Amino acid sequence: VGGCWELEARDGASEARAGWLTTRDGTRIPTPLFQPVATAGSLRTLDWRDVQALGYKHVLMNTYHLVVRPGLDVIKQTGGVKSFTGWRGSILTDSGGYQVYSLAARRSIKPDGVRFIDHVEGQRWHFTLESTLRAQLTFGSDFAMCLDVCTGLPAARTRVRRDMELTHAWAREQAALWPEIRETASIVHGDSGTPRLFGIIQGGVHDDLRRESIEVLSSLSFDGLAVGGLAVGEGREDFKRVAALCGPLLPEGQVRYLMGIGEPADLLFAIAQGYDLFDCVQPTRLARHGYAYTRQGKLAIKHARFTGDERPLDPSCRCSVCRSHSRAYLRHLFLLKEHSYAKLLTLHNLYFYRNLLNRARRRIVAGNYGKWWPRQYRALQGMVPEGY
Ligand SMILES: [Zn+2]
Helix, strand or coil: CCCCEEEEEECCCCCCEEEEEECCCCCEEEECEEECECCCCCCCCCCHHHHHHCCCCEEEEEHHHHHHCCCHHHHHHCCCHHHHHCCCCEEEEECCHHHHHHCHHHEEEECCEEEEECCCCCCEEEEEHHHHHHHHHHHCCCEEECCCCCCCCCCCHHHHHHHHHHHHHHHHHHHHHHHHHHHHHHHHHCCCCCCEEEEEECCCCCHHHHHHHHHHHHCCCCCEEEECCCCCCCCHHHHHHHHHHHHHHCCCCCEEEECCCCCHHHHHHHHHCCCCEEECCHHHHHHHCCEEEECCEEEECCCHHHCCCCCCCCCCCCCHHHHHCCHHHHHHHHHHCCHHHHHHHHHHHHHHHHHHHHHHHHHHHHCCHHHHHHHHHHHHCCECCCCC
């Protein structure tokens, strides 16, 4: 079995790379790639036709949420997540490791996995190393993630080290388990192709721990590596330093995934550090709160200055929303609390992300990404200026 990612071009003046990610049915998806988050099998406010029309062929879903609702039995009975949801593209599933952080009050970490009391009905769940991998195979995921221990920050170094060492022990065990359970689960499921498994780097904001984590994870037989444990409460400077440290140290021939990142400016920064794959709830969550992205920063549609503004959300955007609707109308829908504003802003924001990454990719292939991104980065930060 060959790799699932190949390099197409490298930028001259940064670590940025353009490549192709191959899904289990052989579809090749260009990287850098942003994965919209369809937590429990739904990309909120949209249906899959919208997602496909935006040009997305790949989304992320969360194992924890799918296991809690609708549950593995329903997914098994309906033939896997793709058949259950009707999504025809590919899927990467998180392992539940993020919920180790986000549901810290509802879980306890044991040597063999994580116990959760769920946020819906308060049921008890035991996510073992094996059950987490099996769940992702039952879903029919293209890309599965290792269960890891994601440390919320700030945290004492001793705690970060302990969580990292448990993450390493789990990674060793899961890398060893994977080939065998992949075969048995694939037979049951009947999906074609080979599902892939990615490992996750931890180590908090400590450079030496991050290096150690990369060394350990790189020595195991994963199909790609992710940097986890960022965007979990560390400061801006720590985020940028650790992301910049880890990117170039990850294996060159594999896909590099920076988990939970990020805002458009952060994506451009991360691409310059050599990452290929991203996910973040921001474009969809902020849309539901009335925020739209533009090339000059974020825009809060409720703002009084947009009351009679006949321009589109972003004058440079070619999405279906910007071609049809004014800021004035979208603001009107928002104030009426019409559901349609959330859908329209979600459509625009996801188009904006895809367009941004397409533009970034073209720059990488042309070899001038390193010169291009810093100016875009500055313009994307903060809120949109008066007059734009
Ligand atoms: Zn637009």
